[in-house]
Amino acid sequence: MNNANPSQVSTKEDFLLVQSLEGMDYRMEIAGMGARSHAFIIDWHIRLLLAITWILAVGFALYSKEEIRTLFKHEHLTTPQMVLLIPAGMIYFFYHIVLELVMVGRTPGKGMAGVRLVTLQGRSPTIGAILLRNVFRLVDSLPGLYFIGLLSVALTRNQVRIGDLASGLLLVYDNTVKPKTFRQITNLAIHSNLNPEDQELLLDLLNRWRELSKETRSRLAQQFLCRIGKPFEIQGPTKKTDQALKAALENLLNHP
Amino acid sequence: MANIQPDTNAALSQWLMAKKAGWEDLENKLKPNKAAPISPVNEACEILSSYKAIMTDLSLSRRVNGDTLITRYLENLFLKTQEEIYRPSNNLFSRIIDLYNLEVPVLMGRLKNSIISAFLIFVISIATGWFLINSFPDLISLIAAPKMIDQVQSGRLWTDGLLNVTPSSMLSISITANNITVSLFAFAMGAFYGLGTLYIIGLNGLMLGGIFAFTASYSLGERLFSFIIAHGVVELSVIIISGAMGLELGEALVRPGSRNRTQAFQNANANAGKILFAATPFLIFAGLIEGFISPDPSYGLTGRILIGVCSGIIFWLIMLFGLPWVSRK
Numbered sequence: 059m060n061n062a063n064p065s066q067v068s069t070k071e072d073f074l075l076v077q078s079l080e081g082m083d084y085r086m087e088i089a090g091m092g093a094r095s096h097a098f099i100i101d102w103h104i105r106l107l108l109a110i111t112w113i114l115a116v117g118f119a120l121y122s123k124e125e126i127r128t129l130f131k132h133e134h135l136t137t138p139q140m141v142l143l144i145p146a147g148m149i150y151f152f153y154h155i156v157l158e159l160v161m162v163g164r165t166p167g168k169g170m171a172g173v174r175l176v177t178l179q180g181r182s183p184t185i186g187a188i189l190l191r192n193v194f195r196l197v198d199s200l201p202g203l204y205f206i207g208l209l210s211v212a213l214t215r216n217q218v219r220i221g222d223l224a225s226g227l228l229l230v231y232d233n234t235v236k237p238k239t240f241r242q243i244t245n246l247a248i249h250s251n252l253n254p255e256d257q258e259l260l261l262d263l264l265n266r267w268r269e270l271s272k273e274t275r276s277r278l279a280q281q282f283l284c285r286i287g288k289p290f291e292i293q294g295p296t297k298k299t300d301q302a303l304k305a306a307l308e309n310l311l312n313h314p
Numbered sequence: 315m316a317n318i319q320p321d322t323n324a325a326l327s328q329w330l331m332a333k334k335a336g337w338e339d340l341e342n343k344l345k346p347n348k349a350a351p352i353s354p355v356n357e358a359c360e361i362l363s364s365y366k367a368i369m370t371d372l373s374l375s376r377r378v379n380g381d382t383l384i385t386r387y388l389e390n391l392f393l394k395t396q397e398e399i400y401r402p403s404n405n406l407f408s409r410i411i412d413l414y415n416l417e418v419p420v421l422m423g424r425l426k427n428s429i430i431s432a433f434l435i436f437v438i439s440i441a442t443g444w445f446l447i448n449s450f451p452d453l454i455s456l457i458a459a460p461k462m463i464d465q466v467q468s469g470r471l472w473t474d475g476l477l478n479v480t481p482s483s484m485l486s487i488s489i490t491a492n493n494i495t496v497s498l499f500a501f502a503m504g505a506f507y508g509l510g511t512l513y514i515i516g517l518n519g520l521m522l523g524g525i526f527a528f529t530a531s532y533s534l535g536e537r538l539f540s541f542i543i544a545h546g547v548v549e550l551s552v553i554i555i556s557g558a559m560g561l562e563l564g565e566a567l568v569r570p571g572s573r574n575r576t577q578a579f580q581n582a583n584a585n586a587g588k589i590l591f592a593a594t595p596f597l598i599f600a601g602l603i604e605g606f607i608s609p610d611p612s613y614g615l616t617g618r619i620l621i622g623v624c625s626g627i628i629f630w631l632i633m634l635f636g637l638p639w640v641s642r643k
Contacts, residue, residue, distance in 0.1 A: 078396060080369060082369050082372065082373075082392065084389055084392070084393065136480070137480070137481060137484055140480075140484040140487070140488065144484075144487055144488070144491075147491075180393060181393070181396070181397045181400070181401075182397060184402075185406075186584070186587055186588070186591065189587070189591065190583055190584075190587045193498050193501065193502055193587075193590075194502050194505065196498060196499055196502045196503075197502045197503065197505050197506075197510075220505055223576060223579060223580070224505070224563075224579060224580065224583040225580075225583065225587075226580045226584075233386055233389075233390075234390050235383055235386050235387040235390055237338075237341060239383065239387075240337075240383070240384075240387045243382075243383045243384060243387070244330050244334050244384065247326060247327060247330050247384065248327045248330050248331055248334075249327075251323075253323075254326075254379060254382050254384075258382060258383055261383070
């Protein structure tokens with residue numbers, strides 16, 4: 059389960075500090091109870107919706123309304139019940155295991171909360187560690203509503219639940235820089251006269267453009283353009299101003 | 315950072331222009347779904363030399379740029395490269411073969427005391443359950459449902475006519491799912507200093523012994539034995555092994571030795587997890603027997619005993635000595 063450990067590891071002030079054998083140190087910020095709960099709640103909704111979708115879609119496709127109405131009135135488990143419930147149960151219970159394996163320590167919920175799983179050496183988790191972590195959900199979820207897991211997160215230094223402790227995994231904030239962002243920032247750094255801080259501000263603002271409200275992004279864009287000495291004069295209706303501001307920022311990115 | 319000198323900016327641009335292609339090339343080599351390289355050895359050498367270059371670039375970027383996106387990108391690339399260099403083989407099949415052939419037999423030998431302890435606890439619980447129900451028959455209401463009690467009292471087993479209600483395939487799936495849950499619970503509850511595991515093994519033993527005593531008092535003991543024997547040897551063996559692994563977790567927490575409790579717990583989990591990973595698939599096999607053979611009245615007692623004993627022997631031989639048809643390295 060654990061590979062040969064080529065690194066020295068310590069944790070300090072919510073950071074995982076790793077020093078590789080080659081002497082290169084790096085640190086990762088440990089995610090707390092808030093980010094963990096945020097990710098879990100999103101994932102819980104997704105898997106619940108997927109399971110319910112299966113039951114409804116297959117139920118109405120294969121059985122009549124009358125059969126569905128009397129489905130749970132039988133004393134023994136019947137074939138229709140199993141056809142509907144077993145796959146739905148598998149979707150619900152294997153969601154974390156399958157996605158964490160396929161997405162290498164991430165799930166859609168973790169992605170949205172900006173966190174991912176890593177080993178104590180800061181690397182992607184192994185298959186064994188992910189399986190072990192998920193087996194311990196049986197303990198963490200006791201006696202209900204993940205009480206033991208939450209208690210463990212609140213009381214442990216690295217804010218981990220029993221499953222993380224058992225498998226040697228940590229939930230950290232994901233600071234991965236996407237290749238597209240890298241190409242944009244290097245392009246800016248090579249060709250732009252903006253200083254590095256402004257280059258990052260420009261990219262950050264454009265990447266978050268859709269997430270921000272119109273008022274906020276307009277205000278931030280105008281402040282940014284003022285800051286770099288290219289103030290923007292507001293003309294026409296708000297919608298056109300919004301588009302013009304975005305175009306001005308994209309112009310800085312594409313034609314630095 | 316805001317007042318960076320123009321000549322520094324130019325130097326940074328030059329540096330980035332010189333390095334960017336190399337980083338992107340390394341990024342492409344590290345992609346998980348890329349086509350197999352023409353010369354894997356050459357590519358491994360290139361990744362190793364790029365690893366050294368990335369460390370230099372990262373140090374420089376940290377000093378000159380500080381905590382910028384470029385530095386973060388280089389940190390990501392450094393970690394990815396390090397992961398690629400230190401990762402185990404991608405060949406899952408050969409790793410599973412190694413698990414059964416090399417790791418599990420060694421670990422089973424090392425953890426034999428826990429396995430023997432779990433087995434003894436289970437046997438003592440069965441005997442206790444038998445004794446209690448034999449001496450105080452009214453206690454059966456604590457471990458069996460009223461409907462089940464009524465059926466036995468009217469001379470029928472709850473397993474009679476099971477195939478008339480549910481097809482074998484569906485029965486196998488639900489039984490396997492249930493058995494896997496019980497064995498995982500027996501293991502994971504060891505996190506409560508082993509007490510949770512003791513409770514699960516003890517309770518299962520008490521129930522098994524008690525129900526045998528109850529059915530025997532209505533002359534149905536032999537029929538229950540006949541139902542259980544074909545699948546029960548493997549099923550109970552896996553549950554005992556899971557319990558033993560749970561006891562190992564408890565042992566690591568109670569007596570961590572020279573390591574701290576967290577380290578001892580993680581180490582015990584790593585070892586126990588391997589054994590559990592190797593043993594649990596046999597529950598699918600036991601579930602198939604329980605779905606297709608155990609409820610089928612056309613199989614006689616002798617055939618069932620033969621299936622049970624043979625499957626049990628195969629299971630224990632594989633767990634203790636590895637896969638016989640695969641040569642050891």
